[in-house]
Amino acid sequence: MIEVKNIAKKxxxxxxxxxxxxxxKTGRVTGFLGPNGAGKSTAMRLMLxxxxxxxxxxxxxxxxxxxxxxxxxxxxxxxxxAFHPTRSARDHLHVLATASGVPLxxxxxxxxxxxxxxxxxxxxxxxxxxxSQRLGIAAAILNEPKHLILDEPANGLDPEGIAWLRxxxxxxxxxxxxxxxxxxxxxxxSQVADDIVVIGKGNLIADTxxxxxxxxxxxxxxFVRTDKPxxxxxxxxxxxxxxxxxxxxxKVIGMSTDEVGKLLFSKGLAVLELRTQEASLEEAxxxxxxxxxxxxxxxxxESKPESKTEKDAS
Amino acid sequence: MIAxxxxxxxxxxxxxxxxxxxxxxxxxxxAVNFWGVGYKFAGQAPPSYMADALINSLSATGILxxxxxxxxxxxxxxxxxxxxxxxxxxxRTTVLLAKAAVITVFALAFTVxxxxxxxxxxxxxxxxxxxxxxNQSYAVWQLAWRGFGFVWAISMLALVLAFIVRNxxxxxxxxxxxxxxxxxxxxxxxxxxxxxLPFTALGNLVMTQPLTFSYTKSAGIAxxxxxxxxxxxxxxxTRRDAN
Numbered sequence: 001m002i003e004v005k006n007i008a009k010k011x012x013x014x015x016x017x018x019x020x021x022x023x024x025k026t027g028r029v030t031g032f033l034g035p036n037g038a039g040k041s042t043a044m045r046l047m048l049x050x051x052x053x054x055x056x057x058x059x060x061x062x063x064x065x066x067x068x069x070x071x072x073x074x075x076x077x078x079x080x081x082a083f084h085p086t087r088s089a090r091d092h093l094h095v096l097a098t099a100s101g102v103p104l105x106x107x108x109x110x111x112x113x114x115x116x117x118x119x120x121x122x123x124x125x126x127x128x129x130x131x132s133q134r135l136g137i138a139a140a141i142l143n144e145p146k147h148l149i150l151d152e153p154a155n156g157l158d159p160e161g162i163a164w165l166r167x168x169x170x171x172x173x174x175x176x177x178x179x180x181x182x183x184x185x186x187x188x189x190s191q192v193a194d195d196i197v198v199i200g201k202g203n204l205i206a207d208t209x210x211x212x213x214x215x216x217x218x219x220x221x222x223f224v225r226t227d228k229p230x231x232x233x234x235x236x237x238x239x240x241x242x243x244x245x246x247x248x249x250x251k252v253i254g255m256s257t258d259e260v261g262k263l264l265f266s267k268g269l270a271v272l273e274l275r276t277q278e279a280s281l282e283e284a285x286x287x288x289x290x291x292x293x294x295x296x297x298x299x300x301x302e303s304k305p306e307s308k309t310e311k312d313a314s
Numbered sequence: 315m316i317a318x319x320x321x322x323x324x325x326x327x328x329x330x331x332x333x334x335x336x337x338x339x340x341x342x343x344x345a346v347n348f349w350g351v352g353y354k355f356a357g358q359a360p361p362s363y364m365a366d367a368l369i370n371s372l373s374a375t376g377i378l379x380x381x382x383x384x385x386x387x388x389x390x391x392x393x394x395x396x397x398x399x400x401x402x403x404x405x406r407t408t409v410l411l412a413k414a415a416v417i418t419v420f421a422l423a424f425t426v427x428x429x430x431x432x433x434x435x436x437x438x439x440x441x442x443x444x445x446x447x448x449n450q451s452y453a454v455w456q457l458a459w460r461g462f463g464f465v466w467a468i469s470m471l472a473l474v475l476a477f478i479v480r481n482x483x484x485x486x487x488x489x490x491x492x493x494x495x496x497x498x499x500x501x502x503x504x505x506x507x508x509x510x511l512p513f514t515a516l517g518n519l520v521m522t523q524p525l526t527f528s529y530t531k532s533a534g535i536a537x538x539x540x541x542x543x544x545x546x547x548x549x550x551x552t553r554r555d556a557n
Contacts, residue, residue, distance in 0.1 A: 048401050050556035064401070071402045082394040084329055091328040099321035099402045139398065 001026045002074075002147055002178050007046045007055035009039075009202075016042040017053065018202040024147070024178045024195075029169055031193030031210070032182040035289050039202040040182045041078065044151055047180075048076060059147060071100040075140035077150045080132045082139075085125025089116055089135050092124065093142060100143045110138040115164075129156025137165070147178040154185050166192050190281035200289045213284050222260045225249030225273035235267055251277050318403060318412035326386055326416055335382050336427075339375040343428055344435040347371060352439015361451040364436060366522045371432035372425060372461045373520035377490075379424045379465050380472035383417045384485055387476035396556050406552045410477070414544075417473055421466040429461060460529060464520045467536045471512055474543030477551055493517070512539035 002024035009017040017039040024030045034040045045051040049064055056063055059073045067073045083092045093107040111117045114134040119127070124135055133156055140148055148169075154162050162185075169192055173179045183189050189196075196213050198206040206213060214220065225248055226232050232250060236243045242253040249272075252260050257274055264271050326332055351367040360366075390396040403409055440447055472489050479485035493513035501508035508514050509526035515535040518525050524532070 045397075045556065048397075050397055050400055052553060052555055065404050068404075070404060074401070076397065076401055078397050079394045082397055084389055084393050084395065086330045087325075087328045091324070095321050095324045095328065096398055096402070098324050099317055099399070101317050 001060060002047070002149075002180065003058040003061075004043075004047055005056050005058070007043060007053060007057065009042050009046055009051060009053035015202050017046060017199075020055070020199065020202070020204055022197045022204065022207045024180045026178045027173055027176050028194040029173045029179045029181060029192050030195040030197060031189045032180055032197050032199075033186075033189065033285055033289075034182075034199040034205075037201075038199045038289075040199065041151055042202075043199065044076075044078060044149055044180070044182070047149065048074065048078075050078075069100065069143070071096075071102075071143040072145055074147045074149055075143065075145035076148075077133075077136040077140045077153050080129055080136055080152070080155060081124075083124050083132075083135060086123040088121050089124050089127075089138075090120040092135065093138060096139055096142055102143050106142060110142055113141075114138045115161075130158055130161055133157055134161065137168075141172075145177075148172060148180070150179070150181045152183055153181060154183055154188055162188060186280070186282045186285055196281075198285065198288050205288050210281070214278050214281065221251040221253040221277050222255055222257050223247075223249055223251055223273065223275050223277040224260050224264070224271065226264060227270040227272060231267070232264070232269060235263070235269075239263075246277065249273060315408055315412065318408050319415050321399075321402075322386070322412045322416040323419075325389075326382070326420060329385070329389065331385050331389075332382055335378050336424075339378045339424070339428060340431050343371045343375055343431045346374070347432050347435035348439040348442070350439075351436040352441070352445070353443040355440055355443060355445040355447070357445070359448055361449060362522070363447065364433065364450045365452050365457055367436055368429055368432045368457060369461060369520050369522065372428055372464055373517075375424075375428050376465045376468045376516075376520070377493075379421055380468045380489060381486065382420060382424075383469040383472040384476045384489055385482070386413055386417065387473060388480065388482035388485055391480045391557055392482045394557060400556050407548065410544075410548055410551055413473060414470065417469045418466060421469045422462060425462045425465045428465075429457075456529075460519050460533075463533055463536075464516055467516050467519075467533070467540060468513075470540045471516075471536075471543065474540065474547050477547035478543075480557075510535055512536055515539070 004020060004022050004024075007017055007020050008015075020043055032040055032044075042051060046053045046055070047057040049057075059067065064070050064073060087095075090107060090111065093110065094104060096102075097104055097107050108117070108120070111120050114137055116131065116134050116138065119131070124132060127135065133153055137150075137153060140150065154165055157165060166188065169179055169181060173194070181189075181193070190210065193210050195209050196206060197204070208216075223246055224232070229250065233243070236250070236252065241255060243250045244253070257276055261271060261274055347367060390399055399409055400406060475489055476485045479488060497508060497511045497514050500511060501514070504511070506526055509518060509532070512535070515527070515532040518527060518532040519529055519536070527535070
């Protein structure tokens with residue numbers, strides 16, 4: 001288990017991580033989410049003792065550097081291209097294996113595992129992002145660590161690589177290891193993570209299970225399609241039930257499928273479709289972080305380009 | 315600690331730049347000694363002729379050993395491998411000591427190699443030019459400690475500089491500028507006291523005749539600088555963020 005206790009980091013006046021506490025449970029995959037600049041990478045470096053800040057992180061009850069072999073406790077992937085470009089992939093792993101006291105035969109095992117055996121003698125400087133990620137994953141698992149901390153490991157991976165990574169991470173956690181993984185690929189995260197930690201502007205926004213996050217999200221509701229949609233809208237408005245248009249029907253918020261079904265039946269409206277409409281992780285994430293976005297892009301419809309005459313006048 | 319030293323050896327021996335620097339040093343020493351010392355031999359020479367040529371060779375190439383030391387540190391920051399290095403060890407001090415140990419061994423090997431190349435190339439030049447050298451005397455121990463001392467000390471200063479600056483280009487520029495430009499300008503103001511500055515003190519160690527201070531005093535001054543530099547590096551290295 002990884003226990004993060006009140007970690008904090010300031011860069012001059014800017015707070016990067018603010019009193020962050022959460023737990024990465026053994027046997028589970030914990031997704032670490034946050035908008036750009038939320039402080040995820042800084043938090044990961046703080047956890048590993050790479051950055052100096054406040055608070056502490058305990059790996060199975062002890063700070064990482066109090067363990068006899070830190071690399072057997074946690075494997076890390078913080079940067080996809082953290083290698084010397086002309087040192088071959090095998091030599092890169094040999095260096096890490098030597099430092100960790102891992103037999104060199106393990107290097108070929110992990111290269112085989114991540115699918116880089118054929119390019120093991122090549123300098124990784126010309127590797128694609130996906131190949132670099134694979135090398136980073138090989139480095140992370142070299143000493144068969146108890147836990148993994150992976151920052152955006154799926155970036156640049158091809159679909160086969162993503163599927164492999166998903167299965168690998170799930171298997172790794174199932175063996176009784178704790179895995180913390182950050183990613184912007186939310187659909188991917190929703191398939192792999194059991195728990196979710198969301199941060200924004202360095203602060204903890206949510207620390208919950210994936211199931212609960214989706215269930216409690218305001219965008220969850222009941223999708224209903226009827227033969228008289230106008231009548232249904234009037235009915236819901238009259239009863240002050242929140243709803244919003246969705247595809248050819250409506251999403252009713254704050255009611256169960258049973259309640260919606262009974263309501264429609266009582267008013268003689270034919271039910272053509274009725275099902276639970278769960279919020280996606282993306283919706284939940286956007287809701288949770290709507291006020292914590294450091295860098296927000298303007299939607300195309302909201303943007304008002306200057307007219308030609310205005311431009312000319314200015 | 316042993317594992318870390320072995321890992322540092324692997325780092326040093328698995329990058330191209332180490333070999334490029336070695337090749338440059340060998341070619342430079344071989345060419346200068348073959349041509350200048352051997353082939354173009356003027357016919358008259360003191361008994362220390364070969365010994366002086368050897369120490370001049372080390373003086374000219376010591377800076378290259380320093381570049382290797384500098385790259386051993388700055389590559390880690392440039393390519394972010396420092397994350398792995400620091401996450402693997404229990405104490406950051408281990409990394410500092412392991413790098414110093416590896417550079418010490420490298421400096422020794424470099425000194426022996428350059429000395430051998432220097433002597434062999436000069437002999438080959440003499441042979442090619444059909445010259446006969448008068449009897450030569452080699453003060454072996456003095457040559458050894460001054461030669462190795464110079465290469466080791468300049469490598470250690472490079473290591474210290476790299477740990478403090480961390481930026482590759484920045485530290486290389488500083489490493490080349492401090493002995494030439496900075497201490498050169500300082501000599502205008504410090505006059506004879508410039509001999510207390512690290513690179514000037516080291517330079518004195520490889521003069522054929524000692525200038526301001528004795529060889530031992532110059533070595534002592536350089537050692538003090540290295541010790542102070544190491545303390546500063548250690549304080550910064552253990553307290554700063556990884557990158």
